[in-house]
Amino acid sequence: MCTASDSFEADLGIDDGRIVAIASNLPPGERDIDAAGRWVLPGGVDSHVHLEQKSSMGVMTADDFLSGSVSAAFGGTTTFMSFAAQHRGDSLREVIDDYRARALPRCVVDYAFHLIVSDPTPRAMDVELPALIAEGVRSFKVYMTYDRLRLDDAQLLDVLAVAQREQAMVMVHAENHEVIQWIARRLLDRGHRAPKYHAVAHAPVAEAEATHRVIALSTLLEQPLLIVHVSDPVAIEHIRAAQTLGVRVYGETCPQYLFLTAEDLDKPGMDGAMWCCSPPPRDARAQEAVWRALSNGTLQVFSSDHAPYRFDASGKLPRGADTTFKEMANGVPGIELRLPLLFSEGVMAGRMTVNEFVALTATNHAKMYGLHPRKGTIAVGSDADLVLWDTQRRTVVDWSLLHDNVGYTPYAGRELRGWPQTVIRRGEVIVDDGTLYARPGSGQYLRCGLPLPLERAAAAPPARRLFS
Numbered sequence: 001m002c003t004a005s006d007s008f009e010a011d012l013g014i015d016d017g018r019i020v021a022i023a024s025n026l027p028p029g030e031r032d033i034d035a036a037g038r039w040v041l042p043g044g045v046d047s048h049v050h051l052e053q054k055s056s057m058g059v060m061t062a063d064d065f066l067s068g069s070v071s072a073a074f075g076g077t078t079t080f081m082s083f084a085a086q087h088r089g090d091s092l093r094e095v096i097d098d099y100r101a102r103a104l105p106r107c108v109v110d111y112a113f114h115l116i117v118s119d120p121t122p123r124a125m126d127v128e129l130p131a132l133i134a135e136g137v138r139s140f141k142v143y144m145t146y147d148r149l150r151l152d153d154a155q156l157l158d159v160l161a162v163a164q165r166e167q168a169m170v171m172v173h174a175e176n177h178e179v180i181q182w183i184a185r186r187l188l189d190r191g192h193r194a195p196k197y198h199a200v201a202h203a204p205v206a207e208a209e210a211t212h213r214v215i216a217l218s219t220l221l222e223q224p225l226l227i228v229h230v231s232d233p234v235a236i237e238h239i240r241a242a243q244t245l246g247v248r249v250y251g252e253t254c255p256q257y258l259f260l261t262a263e264d265l266d267k268p269g270m271d272g273a274m275w276c277c278s279p280p281p282r283d284a285r286a287q288e289a290v291w292r293a294l295s296n297g298t299l300q301v302f303s304s305d306h307a308p309y310r311f312d313a314s315g316k317l318p319r320g321a322d323t324t325f326k327e328m329a330n331g332v333p334g335i336e337l338r339l340p341l342l343f344s345e346g347v348m349a350g351r352m353t354v355n356e357f358v359a360l361t362a363t364n365h366a367k368m369y370g371l372h373p374r375k376g377t378i379a380v381g382s383d384a385d386l387v388l389w390d391t392q393r394r395t396v397v398d399w400s401l402l403h404d405n406v407g408y409t410p411y412a413g414r415e416l417r418g419w420p421q422t423v424i425r426r427g428e429v430i431v432d433d434g435t436l437y438a439r440p441g442s443g444q445y446l447r448c449g450l451p452l453p454l455e456r457a458a459a460a461p462p463a464r465r466l467f468s
Contacts (some may be wrong), residue, residue: 001040003377004359012040014384017426022380033422033429035388041358043078043385043425044339045365045376047114048171048228048252048303050331051082052102056118056148059315059329062308062405065106066440068335071404073431073438075336076420078109078385079366079375079446083141085116088148092117092128096137100445107443108436109425110385112369114171115140118149120158130166136447139169139369141228144210145177145278156217164223169368169451171226171252174210174235175279179203184326195272198325199262199280207279208234215242215249224248224451226368229305231257231279233289240298250368250454251299255334255341256281257290260410270323273316275410277307278330294360295352300454301368302360304338307331308406333406337397343389344416370449388422395419403436 001008013021013029051068054060063071065082072080084099086092092115103111115132117124117140129140142159143149151159163170184201187193192200211227215238218225227239230251239251260281265272275281293299309315309329317323334341339361346352352360358377366376373382395401395416399409423431430438 001378002354002358003042003379004355004363007355012378012384012386014427017384017428019378019380019382019384022378033388038421039354039389039391040378041354041387041389042362042377043375043387043423044076045362045371046072046077046080046304046306046335046338047301047365047369048254048305049080049082049335050305050307052099053083053085054087055329056087056146057329059309059318061331062310062315062407063306065103066108067403067405068306068308069107069109069111069443070436071336071402073109073423073425073436074403074420076339076387076423077335078387078423078425079111079371080109080335081112081114081139081369083116084113086118086124088119090119092124092132096132104445105441108430108438108440110375110444110446112371112446112448113137116149117142117159118151120151120155125158125162129162133166133168136449138167138448138450139171141171141173143173144214145173145175145180145206150177153213153217156214157220160218160221160223164221167450169224169226170218171228172214173229174207174214174227175202176206176210179206179209188324188326193324195270195276195325195328196262196266198276198328199265201325202278202280204232204234204282204286207232208238211235212238215239215247218249219247222248224250226250226252226301228252228303229254229257229279230293230299231282231286231290233286236289236293236298240293243298250301251293252301252303253290253294253299254303254305255338256305256332256410258287258345259341259414261287264410270317270321273323273328274311274408275332276316276325276328276330277305277332291351295356300360300364302338302342303365304334305331306333306335308333308404310405310407332410333404336402336404337409337411340395340416340419341411343418348391348417364454367452367454370451371446372452375446384424384427386424387420389418390421391418393417393419393421
């Protein structure tokens with residue numbers, strides 16, 4: 001049995017969905033599960049998921065809250081946090097109410113929401129956002145790119161100021177919009193339309209510059225910040241340098257930045273669109289930088305950024321074979337393979353300990369969003385969210401083994417060591433040996449509390465506040 005800090009042998013006593021005892025030789029219960037020969041870890045917490053969400057270009061994701069949560073369960077994730085996306089003109093209150101109404105009858109795992117703030121009107125900032133934070137929606141994402149989502153620096157400061165006052169977490173998609181647009185226009189003017197040019201347009205310097213800039217903005221208000229889906233070595237260095245100076249900035253990365261490269265976008269015809277996401281996968285050097293950042297604590301959370309679009313006109317290819325790299329839906333699936341990929345290539349390959357794996361995939365997520373210790377650990381009083389791992393199983397990835405609605409996986413053909421065999425959510429077995437036992441709507445909505453500090457950023461001296 002393993003947590004983020006300990007590994008031990010014990011029996012678990014579970015009652016009414018919670019862990020009530022951890023000891024040796026507990027007496028038999030109403031139902032006993034023999035976990036001999038398997039590793040028992042906390043259920044995964046995935047804090048970066050896009051389900052039943054319409055993009056800024058009007059494209060709906062392939063997975064709704066049923067298919068997405070089923071896929072999460074089979075992958076060992078018992079809690080996820082999905083985005084509720086505000087588009088220009090939307091009321092934040094109506095956005096949250098709409099997403100909650102859609103999730104309630106469908107989810108089979110527990111769930112919470114982040115907001116996406118794209119229209120920071122006075123009413124949104126002064127009335128709606130503070131009220132929603134008080135109700136447990138304590139995190140929101142802002143974009144520095146995409147025409148219909150991005151905020152300028154003044155708007156970013158407005159959002160950071162509300163978060164600082166109300167004690168909320170801000171998540172940032174950090175890419176320089178003008179750099180991307182400048183490169184993209186020149187590529188298209190020269191007839192370069194293929195999927196591989198998406199990675200060219202989203203140059204590493206765009207991510208590095210935006211990361212540096214938003215960290216600087218956050219220091220003005222001493223507001224904690226999470227840079228999401230980090231892929232670039234220079235961006236990583238900016239995050240680490242800020243942490244060393246005491247700035248409360250955190251970093252997240254995702255499977256595509258460890259297991260995919262820009263070369264995957266260079267496929268015949270339009271096939272490369274299946275690997276299109278933003279920021280794009282980089283190269284082998286960048287992969288190694290991401291691995292190092294996970295091991296040295298610069299990046300604290302490993303999320304899926306599950307943004308599933310089908311490889312057809314409803315998703316990746318709105319204009320079929322005539323779709324340019326600027327028109328493709330951005331995003332790749334990953335909610336079911338997030339844990340197996342990192343377990344295989346991280347733990348089983350000797351790149352990290354199992355305790356580090358638990359921290360990166362469960363505990364740190366729960367701490368960052370105010371769900372710990374209810375979620376993300378194995379402790380008396382915690383929810384009995386558990387995964388029994390078969391460390392001997394070898395699996396060759398194929399989409400036919402998965403449970404999402406995407407129709408493909410960018411990780412097909414990869415052999416993985418270890419697999420989540422039995423998944424328990426609040427004391428109930430919801431997956432066992434490839435069979436789903438949870439009913440739609442059995443997942444619970446979670447209110448998030450105040451975030452807890454994480455080791456890497458908390459270890460440095462406090463930052464000096466420049467403005468209050």
